[in-house]
Amino acid sequence: MLVIKREVCGYCGACVSVCPKGALELVDAYLTVDPDTCTECGICSGICPLGALEVKNAE
C-alpha cells in the first residue's frame, strides 16, 4: 500500500501530476490516495522532492 508521511509532505502536488492512474489528490492541504485506484507502481514516491511517499507491502 502507498503510505503518505504527513509530517514530511509539503503538499505541492508534484506527485498528483505524475500518477498515471489519477489516484492522488490534494484536498484541504492533505494529500489523499484512493486505494482502489492506486496500483502501487511507485512512480509518485520516486519523484517526491522530500521523500514523503513509500510503497509498503501489507503485513
Next chain:
Amino acid sequence: MQSKYDVLVIGGGPGGAMAGKAVAEAGLSCCIVEKRPAIGAPVRCAEGVGNEISELVDLDPKWISSKIEGAQLIAPDGQVLELNPEMAGNEVGYVLDRKIFDRDLVWKAANAGCDVFVKSRASGAIIKDGKVCGATIEHGGETFDVYADVVIAADGVESKFARWCGINTTVPMAEIETCVQYLMTNIDIDPGLNAFYLGREVAPEGYIWIFSKGDRTANVGIGISGKMCKDGKRPKDYLDAFIAEHLPNGKIIELIVGGVSACKPLECTVADGLIIVGDAARLSDPITGGGIINAMYTGKLAGEVAAESIAAGDCSKKTLIKYDTEWRNSKMGKALKRNYQVKEIFIKLKDEKLNSIVSSVNKLDMEIFDTKYLIRELVKYNPWLLKDIGTLKRLLD
C-alpha cells in the same frame, strides 16, 4: 454562489485570475473557485518573470521584490558566464512577490465583476452528452452543482479537472522537475542579478537558482529531473549540500516544494465546453520552468475566446479550438516547441561539455551577438557539437 454562470474558472492562480478578468470585462457572468483559503499562499514559485510581463498587466511597484538587470550562469567547474540585459533575454526582468501579485490579479478579476470563492474545491466535472457543463464544488461544508457554458481549467500542476473530463494529463516521470526552495536571508548576493548553477553534480538535468528578493535575501532553490530523484539524492539533499558549500551563514525562513512540468503541452487544450490553461495544460517552459507569464497569457486568451464563443452561441470544441490554434501559433507557442527540443539536446550534456561551452562563450566578442556568429564560434571550440548543430541552428534561427 450561483448555480449557473456563463463561465466557471477552476483555480485562482495567474491563469485563472486573467481568465476571470477577461470574461467579466466582456460583460459576462463568471466565477473563480480556489480551493486554498488564501490566494497566492503558499507560493510554490521562484517568482522570476521577464520584462514581457508588462505586455499583460501594468506593473504595480508593490508586486516587485527585485528588478533584475542581468544573470550569471555558473558552469560545473565554477566558470561564470555573465549575461548582460541584451543577452539575458527572458532572464532580465523582475522577481515578484507572488503572495501580493497573485492576490492583486484576482482582485482585478473581482473588480471587473467576477465572483470569487476561496476554500472552494472542484471535486468533479458535470458532463452531459459528452459536453462539459460545469463542476461539483465543495464550499463551506456543502456540495453545489455549478453549471456554466464554458469551464476554464486553471488548476495548475496538480490539475485534476481535465482528467475528470477524460483528458490524460499525466506528466511523464522523466519530464517533471522536482523542486525544493528556501527563502534565505543573511546571504551575500548582488540584488540586481539572478544566478543559475548548472551541472549534473549540482542538479542533474536541472539547475540551482538564486533569485534575488532584495538586499541579502533570495529564493534559493533546485529542480532536478524526476528520473534522477531517489532516496539520498532528493532535491533537498542536493540543495542542502550546495548551501553548506556556498551560503553557510544563510538563514532559512521558508521552505517550499513543487513540481514543474518540462514535457510537451497537452495534445489538445480544448474540448466541448472546456478550455485548459497554464500549468494545467503543461505550458511551463521546458528549459527554465517558468510558467507565470504563459499562464497569464493563456488565461486571458481563454477568457476572450470563451466570451466570443458564448456570444456566438456555440461552445463546442470546434469553436473553442481557436484558443488552441492561437496560442500554438503565438510567440509563446513557438518558444515552447523550440525550447522542448533544445532541452532534449542539453539534458544529455556531460559536465565537461557544459564547461567547454561556457568557456568558449566567454571567449566570444559580446558585441556581436547574432545566432550565426554564436554557432560558428561554438562549433570552432566544440566540434562535437556538430552532431546537434543542424537541429540547434534550425531552432535558433
